[in-house]
Amino acid sequence: MSEPGGAAVPRIPAEERDRLLANPGFGKVFTDHMVTSSWTSGVGWDAAQLSAYGPLSLDPSTTVLHYGQAIFEGLKAFHQAGGGIATFRPGANARRFGRSAARMAMPQLPEETFVAAVEMLVRADQDWVPSGAERSLYVRPFMISTEAFLGVRPASRYQFLVIASPAGAYFPNGVAPVSVYISEDYVRAAPGGTGEAKAAGNYAASLLAQQQAADEGCDQVVWIDAVERSYVEEMGGMNLFFVRGSGSGAELVTPELTGTLLAGVTRDSLITLARDAGYRVTERRFSVDEWRAGAEDGSLCETFACGTAAVITPVGQVKAKTGDFTIADGAAGPITMRLREELLDIQHGRVPDTRGWVHRIV
Ligand SMILES: *Cc1c(COP(=O)(O)O)cnc(C)c1O
Numbered sequence: 001m002s003e004p005g006g007a008a009v010p011r012i013p014a015e016e017r018d019r020l021l022a023n024p025g026f027g028k029v030f031t032d033h034m035v036t037s038s039w040t041s042g043v044g045w046d047a048a049q050l051s052a053y054g055p056l057s058l059d060p061s062t063t064v065l066h067y068g069q070a071i072f073e074g075l076k077a078f079h080q081a082g083g084g085i086a087t088f089r090p091g092a093n094a095r096r097f098g099r100s101a102a103r104m105a106m107p108q109l110p111e112e113t114f115v116a117a118v119e120m121l122v123r124a125d126q127d128w129v130p131s132g133a134e135r136s137l138y139v140r141p142f143m144i145s146t147e148a149f150l151g152v153r154p155a156s157r158y159q160f161l162v163i164a165s166p167a168g169a170y171f172p173n174g175v176a177p178v179s180v181y182i183s184e185d186y187v188r189a190a191p192g193g194t195g196e197a198k199a200a201g202n203y204a205a206s207l208l209a210q211q212q213a214a215d216e217g218c219d220q221v222v223w224i225d226a227v228e229r230s231y232v233e234e235m236g237g238m239n240l241f242f243v244r245g246s247g248s249g250a251e252l253v254t255p256e257l258t259g260t261l262l263a264g265v266t267r268d269s270l271i272t273l274a275r276d277a278g279y280r281v282t283e284r285r286f287s288v289d290e291w292r293a294g295a296e297d298g299s300l301c302e303t304f305a306c307g308t309a310a311v312i313t314p315v316g317q318v319k320a321k322t323g324d325f326t327i328a329d330g331a332a333g334p335i336t337m338r339l340r341e342e343l344l345d346i347q348h349g350r351v352p353d354t355r356g357w358v359h360r361i362v
Helices: 014-022 063-067 090-103 111-124 200-215 265-276 288-297 334-347
Strands: 033-040 049-052 070-072 075-079 085-088 136-145 157-167 178-183 220-224 232-235 238-244 251-255 280-284 300-307 311-319 358-360
Touching (some): 063 136, 070 200, 090 265, 111 136, 200 220, 265 300
Parallel strands (some): 178 220
Antiparallel strands (some): 070 136, 075 136, 220 232, 238 300
């Protein structure tokens, strides 16, 4: 890792930054710096550099623009209740980045390089971490192929970059359940495909289904499995949990990682938190029929989606060609809200981190 010798000139003056931080939204505003590192076949990675945030210059024949070798990650940095700034489980993102790279025939970035690059950017742009409840700096590491060549094969050059964007509360007016549309026309991921990788192309292929969900009056799309078209997999870019029963005897079911689901860090963290809270958590296949029957007979009390951006989002209404249904009374359930608070408390340093998840940077 090397940082530029002279003090970098801030791209955005402090007063303007404070104005932007007052209402950052999501993914619209970027910090002063970025981190970059290049990989060349036969040479490997060069030292990661911190530089001013700015446009890339790419030859029009650059492979990523044609064949889409592109993967990404998403994690957040939070102000800690006792002072300082920390990220949440960056090592888990680094490992997943490695798995995504392997699937897309891209080079492995050492996990410690990934984490050090995130640290370098967050430290340089620490004034960009918004303070206040549910606010954070969203950090976006990604890798693209950069060889200028139209032949179809893994590229001989890649670039790894990290950028960051301040993020406001996902639910500025309180947690509100979303409505979902079960996509029967489109498939997100098939066995042997790239569903397990955080690959850019998965998102490109999802946009039409998301548009259809919106046309049907729903907030989000729910994906079902490609083969039997029966089992629930994910909601948009988030994993799902189903709560059977209520109170301390409740069981949480989350779709098992069959190879077509993205293994969320939030999903993994919530499995641990729910088990430590005494709930039974089962990873198995969960069908749309079971979801609907449970909602109709009252045994299925809550459904929520989870991911880094929104933490936990309750699901209230489900729309499908095979019939619509409502989860309980359509409001956010108690286990959903309890787990949401518990995870946020850990991420913001409001409770002791007993699991080694909080990674202090400043
Ligand atoms: C990123 C992502 C998730 C959530 O993963 P987190 O690590 O919890 O943010 C879930 N599903 C898909 C398809 C994703 O891309």
